[in-house]
Amino acid sequence: MKNKSVNSQNIFVSEEEKTINWPDLQAEFKKNFGEEIYSSWLKNITLIKEYNDYLVLGVPTRFFRDWIVSRYLDKILELIRNFKLSLNRIEFKIIEEQKNNKSEEFKIDEFNKISEIKDSILNYNRLNPNLNFNNFIKGSSNEVALSYSKKVCEHTSRYNPLYIYGGVGLGKTHLLNAIGLELQSTNEVMFISAERFMYHFIKSIKKNDMVNFKDFFRKSSVFIIDDIQFIRGKESLQEEFFHTFNTLLEKGSQIVISADRPPMKLDRVQERIKSRLSGGLIIDIDIPDLELKKNIINNRIDHIQSRFKEHINISEDVINFIATEAKTNIRELIGVLNRVIAFGRVHKRVLNIADCKSILKDVFSQAKIVTVDKIQNAVSNYFNISLNDMLSQRRSRPLARPRQIAMFLAKKLTSRSLPEIGRRFANRDHTTVIHAVKTISRISEKDEEMRKNINQLRSLLLEN
Numbered sequence: 001m002k003n004k005s006v007n008s009q010n011i012f013v014s015e016e017e018k019t020i021n022w023p024d025l026q027a028e029f030k031k032n033f034g035e036e037i038y039s040s041w042l043k044n045i046t047l048i049k050e051y052n053d054y055l056v057l058g059v060p061t062r063f064f065r066d067w068i069v070s071r072y073l074d075k076i077l078e079l080i081r082n083f084k085l086s087l088n089r090i091e092f093k094i095i096e097e098q099k100n101n102k103s104e105e106f107k108i109d110e111f112n113k114i115s116e117i118k119d120s121i122l123n124y125n126r127l128n129p130n131l132n133f134n135n136f137i138k139g140s141s142n143e144v145a146l147s148y149s150k151k152v153c154e155h156t157s158r159y160n161p162l163y164i165y166g167g168v169g170l171g172k173t174h175l176l177n178a179i180g181l182e183l184q185s186t187n188e189v190m191f192i193s194a195e196r197f198m199y200h201f202i203k204s205i206k207k208n209d210m211v212n213f214k215d216f217f218r219k220s221s222v223f224i225i226d227d228i229q230f231i232r233g234k235e236s237l238q239e240e241f242f243h244t245f246n247t248l249l250e251k252g253s254q255i256v257i258s259a260d261r262p263p264m265k266l267d268r269v270q271e272r273i274k275s276r277l278s279g280g281l282i283i284d285i286d287i288p289d290l291e292l293k294k295n296i297i298n299n300r301i302d303h304i305q306s307r308f309k310e311h312i313n314i315s316e317d318v319i320n321f322i323a324t325e326a327k328t329n330i331r332e333l334i335g336v337l338n339r340v341i342a343f344g345r346v347h348k349r350v351l352n353i354a355d356c357k358s359i360l361k362d363v364f365s366q367a368k369i370v371t372v373d374k375i376q377n378a379v380s381n382y383f384n385i386s387l388n389d390m391l392s393q394r395r396s397r398p399l400a401r402p403r404q405i406a407m408f409l410a411k412k413l414t415s416r417s418l419p420e421i422g423r424r425f426a427n428r429d430h431t432t433v434i435h436a437v438k439t440i441s442r443i444s445e446k447d448e449e450m451r452k453n454i455n456q457l458r459s460l461l462l463e464n
């Protein structure tokens with residue numbers, strides 16, 4: 001594939017494969033995501049190049065890309081698939097050129113820049129040197145995960161597989177990458193996302209090259225696979241994954257896995273895989289507390305200051321504000337901080353909270369629209385029950401608990417009144433809602449599992 005220079009006005013589409021009409025798709029995005037999300041985010045995406053099974057889309061900044069990827073990517077993929085069945089992946093390219101040479105924070109980093117799209121598997125197996133143990137900040141939500149990630153590096157195959165799970169932007173990829181960096185000098189390290197694994201799998205089938213594929217993935221002594229939840233519902237991929245997994249375990253390779261949920265909650269994944277995934281050590285990363293968020297912010301500021309010999313003037317109040325507003329997602333926290341720093345540079349003054357509020361208005365207002373519908377859907381999905389069952393009058397525990405959890409979250413995360421919430425749950429009385437809220441509050445005080453479920457659901461809802 002020839003390399004072409006790209007800007008947001010140009011749209012290159014390979015003629016022979018062309019199936020996508022971008023304006024049509026944009027109209028679809030608008031219809032499905034609503035005017036607000038569309039005009040703040042999706043409108044700015046351009047189609048750069050269309051391949052048989054993937055697309056390269058252009059976005060203006062890294063922040064933009066991260067935002068879109070963490071929130072809208074699944075749905076975007078789904079919508080584009082309506083136009084193009086063979087699609088299995090989207091790549092983003094950051095189009096805006098470097099404006100401020102001073103800080104790498106705003107530079108297009110090499111890892112995310114696609115100047116050339118190669119077929120080589122090696123091309124995707126790169127570790128990012130910036131995601132290491134040294135700059136991973138410890139907090140109460142991640143210290144267990146951090147400590148076992150380090151232990152795995154000291155004694156490979158002791159905890160095998162190591163399975164780390166948690167919500168979006170909490171540091172899973174960072175930790176996996178750090179493990180890879182630590183071990184790469186003494187091991188054959190393979191680091192790949194489940195999505196890329198599938199991409200190579202499909203390509204190898206098409207090219208009739210499965211032998212190479214198998215050799216390639218099975219020769220590693222450390223196999224790190226990110227976002228394993230991607231294999232849900234993909235039978236043949238699971239089959240291949242299972243065999244790769246067994247071969248590696250048999251020969252004593254260390255396996256490290258990340259996911260957005262624990263193994264047993266991976267619906268539409270074969271039981272034998274779930275049980276393999278559960279065979280080692282399972283650890284979660286929780287939502288960061290205020291202290292960790294502030295430490296991460298301060299650390300980033302120090303890093304920029306010492307690296308670029310630049311004084312960043314940002315008040316304790318503003319740091320507090322950012323840390324409080326960016327509720328759960330560390331990626332978002334860093335994105336927001338970068339924006340604030342950039343704004344301060346441009347305007348050459350110390351920012352106050354009112355400035356921050358106006359800079360970040362669109363960001364935070366997007367993140368917070370939680371509706372009763374969304375809650376009901378998220379909860380029924382999470383517990384793997386149908387929405388109808390959850391709303392039904394049946395009282396069995398496996399339905400009643402999720403129902404109560406959904407009512408609890410509706411009370412906590414929306415501004416709906418108790419009677420309104422009751423009505424949305426198949427016309428129940430407001431006293432039922434009160435009872436649900438009390439029950440779930442009481443259980444979560446004592447029961448760790450319940451607390452975790454609620455936290456995970458909360459972060460799912462606040463992120464999406």
Ligand code: ADP
Nearest residue numbers: 135136137167168169170171172173174330331
């Ligand atoms: P996940 O894979 O869980 O979605 P990432 O590992 O991509 O999350 O983390 C998102 C961003 O937050 C990355 O830039 C990462 O470096 C940063 N990050 C997450 N946790 C920490 C931490 N404890 N210390 C420093 N940076 C962190």
Ligand code: MG
Nearest residue numbers: 172173226227
């Ligand atoms: Mg990740």
